[in-house]
Amino acid sequence: QSGSVAANPEQYDESYLCPVQVGGQTLNLDFDTGSADLWVFSTLTPATQSTGHAKYNPKTSGKAKSGYTWNISYGDNSGASGTVYADKVVVGGVTATSQAVEAATSVSTQFMQDTDNDGLLGLAFSTINTVQPQQQTTFFDTVKGTLAKKLFTVDLKAGTAGTYDFGYIDSSKYAGTITYVPVKTTNGFWEFTAGAATANNRSLGSVGDAIADTGTTLMYLPTAVTSAYYAQISGATNSAAAGGYIFPCDADVPDFHITIGGKSFTVPGEYINFTPADNSGEQCFGGIQPNTGIGFTILGDVFLKAMFVVFDQTTSAPRLGFAAQ
Numbered sequence: 093q094s095g096s097v098a099a100n101p102e103q104y105d106e107s108y109l110c111p112v113q114v115g116g117q118t119l120n121l122d123f124d125t126g127s128a129d130l131w132v133f134s135t136l137t138p139a140t141q142s143t144g145h146a147k148y149n150p151k152t153s154g155k156a157k158s159g160y161t162w163n164i165s166y167g168d169n170s171g172a173s174g175t176v177y178a179d180k181v182v183v184g185g186v187t188a189t190s191q192a193v194e195a196a197t198s199v200s201t202q203f204m205q206d207t208d209n210d211g212l213l214g215l216a217f218s219t220i221n222t223v224q225p226q227q228q229t230t231f232f233d234t235v236k237g238t239l240a241k242k243l244f245t246v247d248l249k250a251g252t253a254g255t256y257d258f259g260y261i262d263s264s265k266y267a268g269t270i271t272y273v274p275v276k277t278t279n280g281f282w283e284f285t286a287g288a289a290t291a292n293n294r295s296l297g298s299v300g301d302a303i304a305d306t307g308t309t310l311m312y313l314p315t316a317v318t319s320a321y322y323a324q325i326s327g328a329t330n331s332a333a334a335g336g337y338i339f340p341c342d343a344d345v346p347d348f349h350i351t352i353g354g355k356s357f358t359v360p361g362e363y364i365n366f367t368p369a370d371n372s373g374e375q376c377f378g379g380i381q382p383n384t385g386i387g388f389t390i391l392g393d394v395f396l397k398a399m400f401v402v403f404d405q406t407t408s409a410p411r412l413g414f415a416a417q
């Protein structure tokens with residue numbers, strides 16, 4: 093089988109939500125290549141936390157996995173926890189007849205407040221799934237053997253709907269050729285080595301170990317690369333109060349170029365002029381921030397929405413394919 097689902101941007105492209113049928117009920121989920129749990133708001137979630145969200149009712153067709161629990165936290169310190177059911181999950185026509193559906197019994201404030209988001213669909217490697225006592229597979233791992241090709245592609249866009257495709261590569265969605273690089277799976281992420289970064293034809297240094305993460309909004313780069321980038325924007329400062337680099341909203345924000353697999357790819361400066369940093373709209377928050385304390389680079393949505401990316405498990409050595417949109 094193969095299929096395609098829309099990825100609809102939230103305000104400021106903060107995240108992208110995709111309609112998914114869970115036990116016959118449609119929920120809008122945040123597809124996240126940086127985690128491996130499929131969890132949903134449910135009838136088990138306290139009403140004080142679930143108001144405004146679509147909820148999965150396991151009673152309809154779910155089979156409880158007795159004694160199974162899950163508990164996940166993300167880089168922004170949001171998180172959720174709950175219990176586990178097996179149910180039918182359909183994404184863009186691709187069907188998992190018995191997928192582990194993790195029903196939330198508790199969610200953090202960030203999830204409670206984002207009423208467009210009804211849960212997450214993890215697309216990292218199942219080795220980092222949090223279900224105990226027995227780890228469960230991601231939707232992709234569950235259906236992988238039934239797909240025309242064991243791969244999915246990500247085509248996020250700035251300010252408009254993109255797509256996640258499962259089982260095939262649509263060559264109309266990218267320009268030029270796809271450049272493939274090997275993936276290191278030991279941390280459970282789609283992790284690879286990126287190369288030189290430049291802006292205004294000046295070297296910013298090398299990016300190095302990086303993950304392709306659709307669940308993270310921004311780009312978190314090595315501190316040296318980040319500071320060299322913002323040195324080229326007059327008025328840019330690293331503001332503790334704002335939580336990162338900000339600059340005058342009318343500044344000239346340079347394009348960011350990164351080499352992957354020997355090919356250069358460009359993130360337009362306008363994507364890096366991310367959002368107003370305050371109510372006056374005078375200062376804007378940067379789409380590139382330092383990866384302090386993370387230990388690797390995260391290439392999140394700001395990067396991905398300039399790219400067409402193939403998450404490829406067609407062979408025993410997973411790989412990532414990158415092309416310009």
Ligand SMILES: O=C(Nc1ccc(Cl)cn1)C(=O)N1CCCC1
Nearest residue numbers: 124126166167168169170307308
């Ligand atoms: O928080 C995340 N990433 C993240 C955020 C900040 C920093 Cl420094 C690093 N990573 C993330 O992937 N998600 C997924 C769903 C909700 C948030």
